[in-house]
Amino acid sequence: FLAMLTSVGLFLLSSCSQQEPTDLTKTSFIPQPATVEATGEAFNLSYATTIWFQEGIEELEQTAQYLSTELNRISGLDLKVQPTDKAPAKGIFLSASDLEDLGEEGYVLNIAKKLIKIEAKSAAGNFYAIQTLLQTLPVKATEAASLKIPTGTVRDFPQYGFRGMMLDVSRHFFNVEDVKRVIDFLASYKMNILHMHLSDDQGWRIEIKSWPKLTEIGGSTEVGGGEGGFYTQEQFSDIVKYAQERNVTIVPEIDMPGHTNAALASYAELNCDGKATDLYTGTEVGFSTFCTDKDVTYQFIDDVVREISALTPGPWFHIGGDESLVTEHDDYVYFINRVQEIITKHGKKVIGWDEIANATPVEGATVQFWSNVKNTTTGVNKGTQVIMSPAARAYLDMQYDSTTYLGLHWAGYIEVDHGYSWNPATLVEGITKENILGIEAPLWTETVTNIDELEYMVFPRLAGYAEIGWTAPELRNWDEYKLRLAAHGKRFKNMEIDFYRSPLVPWA
Numbered sequence: 138f139l140a141m142l143t144s145v146g147l148f149l150l151s152s153c154s155q156q157e158p159t160d161l162t163k164t165s166f167i168p169q170p171a172t173v174e175a176t177g178e179a180f181n182l183s184y185a186t187t188i189w190f191q192e193g194i195e196e197l198e199q200t201a202q203y204l205s206t207e208l209n210r211i212s213g214l215d216l217k218v219q220p221t222d223k224a225p226a227k228g229i230f231l232s233a234s235d236l237e238d239l240g241e242e243g244y245v246l247n248i249a250k251k252l253i254k255i256e257a258k259s260a261a262g263n264f265y266a267i268q269t270l271l272q273t274l275p276v277k278a279t280e281a282a283s284l285k286i287p288t289g290t291v292r293d294f295p296q297y298g299f300r301g302m303m304l305d306v307s308r309h310f311f312n313v314e315d316v317k318r319v320i321d322f323l324a325s326y327k328m329n330i331l332h333m334h335l336s337d338d339q340g341w342r343i344e345i346k347s348w349p350k351l352t353e354i355g356g357s358t359e360v361g362g363g364e365g366g367f368y369t370q371e372q373f374s375d376i377v378k379y380a381q382e383r384n385v386t387i388v389p390e391i392d393m394p395g396h397t398n399a400a401l402a403s404y405a406e407l408n409c410d411g412k413a414t415d416l417y418t419g420t421e422v423g424f425s426t427f428c429t430d431k432d433v434t435y436q437f438i439d440d441v442v443r444e445i446s447a448l449t450p451g452p453w454f455h456i457g458g459d460e461s462l463v464t465e466h467d468d469y470v471y472f473i474n475r476v477q478e479i480i481t482k483h484g485k486k487v488i489g490w491d492e493i494a495n496a497t498p499v500e501g502a503t504v505q506f507w508s509n510v511k512n513t514t515t516g517v518n519k520g521t522q523v524i525m526s527p528a529a530r531a532y533l534d535m536q537y538d539s540t541t542y543l544g545l546h547w548a549g550y551i552e553v554d555h556g557y558s559w560n561p562a563t564l565v566e567g568i569t570k571e572n573i574l575g576i577e578a579p580l581w582t583e584t585v586t587n588i589d590e591l592e593y594m595v596f597p598r599l600a601g602y603a604e605i606g607w608t609a610p611e612l613r614n615w616d617e618y619k620l621r622l623a624a625h626g627k628r629f630k631n632m633e634i635d636f637y638r639s640p641l642v643p644w645a
């Protein structure tokens with residue numbers, strides 16, 4: 138009854154009040170779209186609005202359902218989803234069409250008085266148009282009047298196809314619910330990758346049925362000695378599905394041959410001396426290594442890669458490869474080359490931290506630049522693509538300034554403007570846009586213990602990384618961006634995000 142009363146109330150308000158002129162170009166979109174044109178009128182969202190999708194396209198039905206859930210949450214309305222074989226006269230219409238100039242992920246969002254029409258080549262494009270549309274509305278309907286959507290047209294497409302964040306669930310464990318919340322954050326800013334750092338010295342976080350002690354022992358603790366945790370394969374599949382429904386691809390990482398103490402503590406045979414190590418709950422790096430000349434090591438990796446690959450429909454498998462400080466150089470090269478063969482055999486493409494460039498990258502391999510320019514340009518010279526994650530600009534675990542109570546600062550402080558004001562295509566000499574797959578902002582969690590702390594390090598910087606990955610550099614500048622970001626402060630509050638209120642941003 139209450140819901141009915143609210144809907145009737147909203148309807149009366151929106152249909153009786155005077156139509157004031159609107160200006161779609163004044164909406165604070167993040168990421169900033171390629172073009173926005175305003176026509177000054179309003180589309181009224183009401184109980185009578187139907188969400189249509191082009192008949193016969195299953196993915197569009199799923200996208201339409203997503204829109205309906207989001208709009209229903211915002212408005213309290215109960216909007217119906219319906220297939221149609223021709224363009225309707227009113228409502229919201231999701232459709233597939235060949236917009237060649239806007240690429241795989243581009244879209245056109247046309248908002249008229251009676252009809253909101255989305256055209257895109259893919260369901261992903263429709264999904265991004267929906268995110269743009271949702272940013273014209275409040276996160277929660279606190280004022281009914283704002284269920285008016287300003288009319289106009291947005292034509293839009295991303296600069297890079299890989300727009301990601303990494304979450305380290307090894308140093309501190311984050312449960313399924315936390316991970317889903319992170320996926321929602323990514324989706325609302327048109328990011329499409331969640332890289333999950335699933336293993337490290339301090340914890341092994343994914344069930345491997347053929348090697349059960351990995352989680353039994355290796356998953357039993359975390360930094361600081363807490364109880365750790367892990368995802369069962371069913372839970373992990375649930376995360377993958379949730380991500381898929383939001384156009385986010387999960388990139389699983391098993392870090393090796395270093396950063397492997399949790400596995401070495403679980404199985405004695407993975408150690409060169411045949412003795413299991415002790416569990417580790419500190420924060421040192423670079424002290425562990427798999428035994429690179431034992432067959433069992435590669436049998437183990439084959440099993441792990443096979444089981445995880447079967448759970449992840451995305452094209453990539455991240456093999457880590459960073460900071461293997463106690464692995465001899467030749468052993469490292471031999472190891473990385475053998476592991477790449479295993480990844481390839483299981484049908485996945487290799488990603489590794491920039492150190493893997495020192496081995497022989499396989500066809501289609503990508504190096505993730507985090508600190509070493511020489512490694513990265515070596516990779517490019519050997520034919521790899523690059524993911525840009527420069528620690529001094531894009532590490533979400535770096536402190537904002539010297540007063541930040543969480544995080545590290547080995548790569549410097551990253552205030553919100555510093556994190557925003559760089560261009561992936563010009564940051565490193567010799568690495569240009571053609572070499573770059575995209576950008577990723579990693580959150581290492583040595584100091585980050587729960588979802589509130591995660592939010593504080595991630596927000597508001599994540600919005601900036603989303604914009605760097607999406608928006609053309611000539612449309613980006615800090616002085617204008619900070620005003621749009623300020624407007625998003627209200628969205629963060631309504632989403633109950635515990636964000637850092639940077640003094641550089643004039644929060645609304």
Ligand code: TNX
Pocket residue numbers: 422459460490507532534545581582583
């Ligand atoms: C370096 S970045 C690491 C991680 C740490 C991080 C802390 C990288 C590839 N390795 O093991 O967690 O610094 O900022």
